[in-house]
Amino acid sequence: MIYMVPAIVLVIPLYSVFSQLGLRNTLLGLLIVYPATTVPVALYMLQGYFRGLPPELEEAGLMDGLGRFGVIRKITLPLSLPALASVALYVFMIAWNEFLFAFMFLDDPGIFTLARGVVALDSSEVPRQNLMAGAVVATVPILMIFLWFERFLVQGLTAGSVKG
């Protein structure tokens, strides 16, 4: 839903509401906005995966003496690790690279996000190549996280559980 309208349409009302609540120009404001925009995407992506898990596996868990929550914790979530990891990475990337909200809401250079900060450096004094270097450095954390998450992204974790 949130991705059906251009972000700028959301920025304007949020700008006025956050201004009145004193949340504009605070990191707390962004902490509210980013999950609100990314959690629906994450849920949407994950539900397809959860539905794809064979229902017999959860039933086998029930027969083995687990309760409903036990099944989710001991069977569904461990099996969903690849999906959880890739969705987490994706959502982190959305938030990390987010520029528009940070640009509109933040005035104080002390709390600039990285993307916002790089842009703030754009002036006639700073050479272009340094800005470019800043942009490259901004991608490094995502690279690191990806390398760490890669081991969860094993394909075919559910292979062999059920026939077919």
Add this chain to the structure above:
Amino acid sequence: MGQIELRQVRKAFGAVEVIKGVDLTIADNEFVIFVGPSGCGKSTLLRLISGLEEATDGAIVIDGEDVTGKPPAERELSMVFQSYALYPHKTVRENMGFALTVARMPKAEIAARVDRAADVLKLEALLDRRPKALSGGQRQRVAIGRAIVREPKAFLFDEPLSNLDAALRVEMRLEIAKLHRRLDATMVYVTHDQVEAMTLADKIVVLQAGRIEQVGAPIDLYMRPANLFVAQFIGSPKMNVADCQPAEGGLAFANGQAMSLPAADAAARKIGIRPEHINLAPPEESDVTGVIDVIEQLGSDTFVYVEVDKVGLFTVRLVGHVEMTEGEPAGLRFDRDHIHLFGADDRALAP
């Protein structure tokens, strides 16, 4: 111990009632098989016993205790799924011991029980593998092993062999039979396979459209089906059935031919005769005559399909290899000791 009792159990999904009042008692150590055509409710009935589905009405009693509303975890039953449903992120050992881990049993005890089950099922060499590194038959054995280690009150099998190839199915069928003898446990088994039902069961329950049609020992159902549905469902190839009318000293068929059967009930409207109880005979000794339509040679048996004008197609089973020609006329003689008669309501008439 494992006595299961169903009392007037009903199950509806929305407005559709799939189990329409089932009364059944499964004795301790009994091997009971539910059979029936697709959609007759046999799997649903098993899931009702397991607790994976909740009954809409009626009671399910296990060992004298009413478990109708209880979750599967409290029923102490094990289930083997058609698709095996092994946990892919666990090794064979962890899969088999999982229920015991959940029950917080000491590790040594779990290992001992898993080893014992692995020994029974010849799985020792595979204990540290994951399910994806196993073949179909091995996965099925692990699934059975997972059920055994819990030492449940009863085993529930939901078409456990239908995903295996023919040769493996025969092998696993034997293993299940041996297992039942060794464990002395109550087993409830759902299948649509005739042979599994006939060979494994102490008692077969034939279901149709959510109702029990007949309950009995396999050979009883074969010899004395209670109605036309059971008669045609049990036995392969299925029983030949033809319309008939009572006549002087026997039965008359629609093509004008008649057979002598002095004991025939005057209410008989249909005659049933199994393929193995028909013999080919010269025209003067035969009950009906027709033309050979198709011949199937199986080596051990020969199936001859004889089309009798206005009466129908009869399947005849001859033992061994018999040379015959399609299109030739053939006379059929029915074995008088194995004739089944059915009334207008499709109920079997006493012989």
